[in-house]
Amino acid sequence: MTDLNTLEADVLAQVAAAGDLSTLDAVRVAAVGKTGSISGLLKTLGAMSPEERKTQGAAINALRDKVQEAIAAKKAALEAAELDARLASETLDLSLPAPYRRKGSVHPTMQTMDEMISIFAEMGFAVAEGPDIEDDFHNFTALNFPEKHPAREMHDTFFFNPKESGERMLLRTHTSPVQVRTMVSQKPPIRIIAPGRTYRCDNDATHTPVFHQVEGLVIDKGIHMGHLKWTLETFLARFFETDAVTTQFRPHHFPFTEPSAEMDVQCDRSGGEIKIGQGTSWLEILGCGMVHPNVLRACGIDPDEYQGFAFGMGVDRLGMLKYGMPDLRDMWSSDVRWLSHYGFSAFAAPNPASGLS
Numbered sequence: 494m495t496d497l498n499t500l501e502a503d504v505l506a507q508v509a510a511a512g513d514l515s516t517l518d519a520v521r522v523a524a525v526g527k528t529g530s531i532s533g534l535l536k537t538l539g540a541m542s543p544e545e546r547k548t549q550g551a552a553i554n555a556l557r558d559k560v561q562e563a564i565a566a567k568k569a570a571l572e573a574a575e576l577d578a579r580l581a582s583e584t585l586d587l588s589l590p591a592p593y594r595r596k597g598s599v600h601p602t603m604q605t606m607d608e609m610i611s612i613f614a615e616m617g618f619a620v621a622e623g624p625d626i627e628d629d630f631h632n633f634t635a636l637n638f639p640e641k642h643p644a645r646e647m648h649d650t651f652f653f654n655p656k657e658s659g660e661r662m663l664l665r666t667h668t669s670p671v672q673v674r675t676m677v678s679q680k681p682p683i684r685i686i687a688p689g690r691t692y693r694c695d696n697d698a699t700h701t702p703v704f705h706q707v708e709g710l711v712i713d714k715g716i717h718m719g720h721l722k723w724t725l726e727t728f729l730a731r732f733f734e735t736d737a738v739t740t741q742f743r744p745h746h747f748p749f750t751e752p753s754a755e756m757d758v759q760c761d762r763s764g765g766e767i768k769i770g771q772g773t774s775w776l777e778i779l780g781c782g783m784v785h786p787n788v789l790r791a792c793g794i795d796p797d798e799y800q801g802f803a804f805g806m807g808v809d810r811l812g813m814l815k816y817g818m819p820d821l822r823d824m825w826s827s828d829v830r831w832l833s834h835y836g837f838s839a840f841a842a843p844n845p846a847s848g849l850s
């Protein structure tokens with residue numbers, strides 16, 4: 494019994510003296526580990542008489558439990574002390590000024606979008622917005638996509654799981670649903686642009702699953718393709734900061750416009766760089782057309798009284814062209830070196846008076 498008392502006092506003293514977790518663990522192994530002193534005592538039970546085994550067994554087990562409890566309590570105390578020390582040494586004073594070298598910048602996509610908004614705002618366009626999560630009606634049906642038409646799949650749509658009613662919500666594949674929302678809620682004349690995020694299941698050097706578009710919509714009496722062409726040419730010349738641009742319409746198909754066109758802008762590709770406003774090449778830049786009478790009707794506007802044009806362009810793509818970024822995927826990489834190279838100062842918000850870029 495004395496042996497056990499001595500052992501107990503000895504081990505508990507070692508536990509109390511352990512100053513860190515690894516010392517404590519060494520004490521644990523030496524006492525209750527496989528070949529530890531207390532474990533060794535348990536192995537001697539087999540050679541004892543039944544009477545002795547009863548009393549000694551209970552005493553050794555009680556000792557082992559007591560030691561294990563002491564070790565667990567000490568371990569919790571050491572861990573708490575370690576955490577306190579770490580918290581004390583890792584304090585962060587959020588009121589200190591940020592180091593200069595970590596200055597943030599405006600992402601080129603946002604800069605490009607602000608430039609586009611500022612040019613169209615000067616031309617009298619208001620900004621309209623709509624939800625990123627759309628329903629089938631606003632993204633497709635009201636835009637004259639026939640039911641079950643393959644164009645719905647062509648858009649590489651991200652669909653949500655169907656609701657109980659069977660309806661499937663989706664991530665809008667273009668900003669055109671904002672046209673619908675605007676025409677349903679406002680009376681003509683209408684002159685809006687809708688900048689925003691759009692989503693398609695696509696990923697390569699010139700496509701990312703999330704991208705940005707600016708949609709334009711004008712509804713009034715007597716609107717024709719000439720208005721559309723002037724608006725877009727005026728915009729493109731301002732955007733690319735050149736005196737004039739030469740453009741061409743190429744016939745195209747969109748369910749929501751008739752006629753539909755893609756617009757190309759004349760450019761120079763010699764020297765590995767694309768220069769807008771000169772040269773002999775053409776660069777596809779946007780989609781557009783006259784609003785389809787079915788779309789006007791779906792939104793409660795009489796096509797015999799009102800006509801309109803619409804256009805949609807990719808913000809990321811226009812930014813790439815203007816600022817010479819070769820790969821669209823870099824826009825999403827959050828690489829600080831890329832951001833500080835292509836980013837813009839937050840103090841240089843684009844506006845027509847002080848300049849765009």
Ligand code: PHE
Nearest residue numbers: 667669780781782803804805
């Ligand atoms: N919504 C079309 C697209 O994303 C672009 C577009 C908008 C075309 C408006 C014509 C008119 O492909």
